[in-house]
Amino acid sequence: xxEKRKQIIEAAAKSFSLFGYKATTMDQVAKMxxxxxxxxxxxxxxxxxxxxxxxxSIISEIKCEADAAIDQSLSFNENVxxxxxxxxxxxxxxxxxxxxxxxxxxxxxxxxxxxxxRLDREMIAYVRGKIEEAMAKxxxxxxxxxxxxxxMFKMYIALNVEWEKEHEPLSQQKxxxxxxxxxxxxxxx
Amino acid sequence: xxEKRKQIIEAAAKSFSLFGYKATTMDQVAKMxxxxxxxxxxxxxxxxxxxxxxxxSIISEIKCEADAAIDQSLSFNENVxxxxxxxxxxxxxxxxxxxxxxxxxxxxxxxxxxxxxRLDREMIAYVRGKIEEAMAKxxxxxxxxxxxxxxMFKMYIALNVEWEKEHEPLSQQKxxxxxxxxxxxxxxx
DNA sequence: ATATTGACCAACTTGTTCATTTAGTCATTC
DNA sequence: GAATGACTAAATGAACAAGTTGGTCAATAT
Numbered sequence: 001x002x003e004k005r006k007q008i009i010e011a012a013a014k015s016f017s018l019f020g021y022k023a024t025t026m027d028q029v030a031k032m033x034x035x036x037x038x039x040x041x042x043x044x045x046x047x048x049x050x051x052x053x054x055x056x057s058i059i060s061e062i063k064c065e066a067d068a069a070i071d072q073s074l075s076f077n078e079n080v081x082x083x084x085x086x087x088x089x090x091x092x093x094x095x096x097x098x099x100x101x102x103x104x105x106x107x108x109x110x111x112x113x114x115x116x117x118r119l120d121r122e123m124i125a126y127v128r129g130k131i132e133e134a135m136a137k138x139x140x141x142x143x144x145x146x147x148x149x150x151x152m153f154k155m156y157i158a159l160n161v162e163w164e165k166e167h168e169p170l171s172q173q174k175x176x177x178x179x180x181x182x183x184x185x186x187x188x189x
Numbered sequence: 190x191x192e193k194r195k196q197i198i199e200a201a202a203k204s205f206s207l208f209g210y211k212a213t214t215m216d217q218v219a220k221m222x223x224x225x226x227x228x229x230x231x232x233x234x235x236x237x238x239x240x241x242x243x244x245x246s247i248i249s250e251i252k253c254e255a256d257a258a259i260d261q262s263l264s265f266n267e268n269v270x271x272x273x274x275x276x277x278x279x280x281x282x283x284x285x286x287x288x289x290x291x292x293x294x295x296x297x298x299x300x301x302x303x304x305x306x307r308l309d310r311e312m313i314a315y316v317r318g319k320i321e322e323a324m325a326k327x328x329x330x331x332x333x334x335x336x337x338x339x340x341m342f343k344m345y346i347a348l349n350v351e352w353e354k355e356h357e358p359l360s361q362q363k364x365x366x367x368x369x370x371x372x373x374x375x376x377x378x
Numbered sequence: 379a380t381a382t383t384g385a386c387c388a389a390c391t392t393g394t395t396c397a398t399t400t401a402g403t404c405a406t407t408c
Numbered sequence: 409g410a411a412t413g414a415c416t417a418a419a420t421g422a423a424c425a426a427g428t429t430g431g432t433c434a435a436t437a438t
Contacts, residue, residue: 004382026430027384036383038432047430121355143370146356151347151371158343166310167335181332182340185374193411215401225412230402 005043007033013054017096020103021051021112048111055115058097059122062090066126076134077184081176083130084152087123088160089172124149155183194232196222202243206285209292210240210301237300244304247286248311251279255315265323266373270365272319273341276312277349278361313338344372 011033015024026047030037044050066083074082091097097119104113128149134140159175170178200222204213215236219226233239255272263271280286286308293302317338323329348364359367 025428027428030384037430038383039381041431042381045431147352147367148371150352151344151367154347154351155340155344158340162343163336163339178336178340182337182372214399216399219413226401227403227412228410231410234402236401 002043004033004035004039008035008040008043008050009054009057012050013096016051016054017099020099020107020109021047022103022107022109051111051115054096055100055119058094059119062087062119062123063126065090070130076130076139077180080127080130080134080152081179081184084127084156084179085172085176087126088156092160120153124153127152152179152183155179191232193222193224193228197224197229197232197239198243198246201239202285205240205243206288209288209296209298210236211292211296211298240300240304243285244289244308247283248308251276251312252315254279259319265319265326265328266369269316269319269323269341270368270373273316273345273368274361274365276315277345281349309342313342316341341368341372344368 008029012024012029015028015032026037026040029050030040033040040050044053066086069082069086070079071082091101100112100116103109104116124146128145131140131143131145131148135142135145156175156179159170159178163170197218201213201218204218204221215226215229218239219229222229229239233242255275258271258275259268260271280290289301289305292298293305313335317334320329320332320334320337324331324334345364345368348359348367352359
């Protein structure tokens with residue numbers, strides 16, 4: 001894999017998380033990556049595709065971290081909870097996701113909105129996979145995996161993001177308890 | 190209560206739900222209400238206060254409808270479910286709430302955003318009241334009523350509004366089942 | 379040949395001006 | 409004294425100029 005390609009991705013990722021997608025110019029990226037602007041276009045057909053590439057690797061990274069949080073000796077409930085906690089901790093602490101979510105909220109840049117929507121969809125798909133595994137093993141009762149993953153994800157957003165808009169933030173401990181109490185009890189076999 | 194005041198409220202409500210808050214002018218409201226523009230300001234100190242007044246009566250109306258859906262002979266689970274269903278059916282079918290929610294989404298008019306936020310807060314407070322009643326009666330186990338009401342509301346938004354953005358809408362029947370399965374099981378005493 | 383480049387261009391933003399519109403007031407009318 | 413609509417200051421937006429920026433491509437370097 002080309003060295004220049006890596007430089008470009010790295011420069012763009014840094015600039016996106018520093019200034020946001022809209023405020024990053026391709027001239028800027030070229031300068032930071034020590035390449036001519038034209039070179040960027042031999043690897044990526046547009047600024048948007050460059051963003052997509054970067055977000056794709058973020059998605060892989062998140063999935064990887066979530067997988068690392070899973071411990072086969074624990075129950076499905078414990079594991080899905082740990083995976084979701086990882087996913088949202090990442091979202092909250094990673095410079096780039098913070099900046100991009102801000103940009104969607106404040107400016108609504110369409111390209112960024114789309115790409116963050118994809119990130120959400122992929123996280124839901126990830127959880128869905130875990131649910132299907134657990135169903136196959138008989139760890140949880142049969143259910144619509146898409147719907148269940150969707151609800152788990154939305155509940156985590158409610159607890160991690162929306163609650164804080166009008167109340168004191170909840171500790172991860174408290175979120176885990178609530179998640180268990182409200183959502184998982186309904187899935188026990 | 191003044192007849193003119195009623196005319197003004199009625200005219201404004203009609204214009205807001207027809208054209209939205211921003212696109213409604215006070216001249217327009219005065220004309221529709223058959224009063225001079227100055228008269229509006231003897232009853233309301235600003236356009237924003239006029240909107241607040243109208244939304245306040247919407248809130249009362251929704252609470253009233255939700256109360257009507259409650260049947261003392263049924264369980265808490267049944268009733269909270271019926272009340273929430275009423276609230277969201279109203280939101281979805283009432284001309285004015287539809288138009289105002291659109292306006293928040295598309296233009297983000299601050300006055301409208303604030304007033305719709307208040308509507309949400311009041312609906313959560315309403316549900317919270319029902320939860321506290323049920324706790325007092327021992328119908329459900331003890332819990333943080335604010336947090337529980339918040340989660341119930343967010344779950345209903347997820348099922349009624351957000352799911353439809355990427356999937357086929359769910360029937361009210363299906364929503365009731367899911368709500369019961371996922372959220373209420375965790376509250377049984 | 380192939381990879382790289384940066385000057386170049388069309389499309390899009392941004393800044394500015396100026397005419398129109400509109401929320402809110404108040405002297406006048408009924 | 410309640411109601412009004414002409415009036416005003418502020419906000420909006422249309423129109424235009426100036427400046428940026430994403431993307432291309434002929435020229436250059438390897």
